[in-house]
Amino acid sequence: MSEVEEDAPDASINHAVAIDYWNTVQPNVNGMLGGFPQVSRIDLQGSSNFYAKVRRLTGRQTGELVSHAVDCGAGIGRITAGFLAKVAQVIDIVEPVKKFTDELQADTCKDLVEKGRIDAIYNAGLESWTSTALYKYDLIWNQWCLGHLTDAQLVEYFSRCSQYLAEGGLIVVKENLSSDPNGRDLFDEEDSSVTRTEIKFRKLFEESGLDLVWSEVQRGLPKGLYAVKMFALRPKHL
Numbered sequence: 546m547s548e549v550e551e552d553a554p555d556a557s558i559n560h561a562v563a564i565d566y567w568n569t570v571q572p573n574v575n576g577m578l579g580g581f582p583q584v585s586r587i588d589l590q591g592s593s594n595f596y597a598k599v600r601r602l603t604g605r606q607t608g609e610l611v612s613h614a615v616d617c618g619a620g621i622g623r624i625t626a627g628f629l630a631k632v633a634q635v636i637d638i639v640e641p642v643k644k645f646t647d648e649l650q651a652d653t654c655k656d657l658v659e660k661g662r663i664d665a666i667y668n669a670g671l672e673s674w675t676s677t678a679l680y681k682y683d684l685i686w687n688q689w690c691l692g693h694l695t696d697a698q699l700v701e702y703f704s705r706c707s708q709y710l711a712e713g714g715l716i717v718v719k720e721n722l723s724s725d726p727n728g729r730d731l732f733d734e735e736d737s738s739v740t741r742t743e744i745k746f747r748k749l750f751e752e753s754g755l756d757l758v759w760s761e762v763q764r765g766l767p768k769g770l771y772a773v774k775m776f777a778l779r780p781k782h783l
Contacts, residue, residue: 554732555695555739560670562737563693564641572648577620587765589627592719592775596632596684599715599759599777610634611683613664613711617671618690622649626657633684636663641670672698674705681711688719692738696749703753707780716755716778718746719763721771740771754781 570576578584600607614633616625619640629636636657640646646666650658657663667674671687672694685706694702706716723731723742731740741749750757755778763773 553696554730557732557734557737558693558695558739559737560672560693564670566736567642568644572621572645574621574623577623581767581770584766584770585623585627588763588773589624591763591765592624592628592688593631595759595761595775595777596628596717598761599717602759603713603715605713613637613678613680613682614684614686615639615676615682615709617674617685617687618693619645619649621645621652622654622657622663624686624688625649625663626654629684629686630654630657630662634662637665637667637676637678637682638663639667639669639671639674641668643668671702674702676705676709678709681714682709683711683714685710685714685716686719687717689721691718691720692733692740693736695739696745699749700753703749703755703778707754707782710780714779715758718776718778719773720746722746722774724771743774746774746776750776750778755779756781 574585575582597607611633613635614629615637616629617639619625619638625636638646638649646668654663665678671690691699721740723729723740725731728742730742730745758777758779760774760776763775766773
């Protein structure tokens with residue numbers, strides 16, 4: 546880690562560098578999770594428990610599948626196959642690295658594709674993604690991907706997500722939190738991403754016109770990793 550431009554580490558984000566990095570990563574669970582494949586089961590169960598709790602809090606039936614979800618920064622579809630397919634009838638995919646979506650269609654989510662439960666696959670970065678779907682989403686899931694957007698891009702992205710939400714829908718953010726003792730965001734030169742503080746995330750949510758419905762720390766992760774927190778959000782106007 547290096548603290549490039551302490552006051553604005555996100556200014557150092559370079560999308561081309563990030564894509565080059567991810568193109569060197571193997572399209573498997575080990576690659577997606579940075580050499581910690583054992584985290585997958587814990588992560589998926591934590592997401593499932595969190596989403597079930599949020600649905601109860603918002604008065605929605607927990608046993609029924611919602612109509613549409615979108616997996617943003619989906620990689621090889623680990624989250625789609627292991628979690629989203631259990632809560633949504635149809636899932637869209639947003640992922641800029643084509644070799645990952647190729648793997649998703651050929652292996653990880655092959656059955657879902659064949660059954661028509663995966664609809665649109667967008668090979669685009671979140672900073673440029675626009676939905677062309679005729680439907681809106683009940684769930685927009687963002688996990689371990691938002692560090693590749695600058696603060697300004699993230700606010701703009703959340704504003705777009707708000708437009709794509711169905712009535713009663715939720716935006717979920719699940720991301721690492723900065724462990725910097727001075728409370729700063731941290732820039733990672735290797736993959737050109739920023740790990741933000743919780744204070745920064747909450748500031749950006751507010752700037753994006755999002756209300757926080759519920760938040761929780763992911764439990765059970767190996768020691769030495771960043772803390773991971775889940776945030777369920779919805780636009781103030783919904």
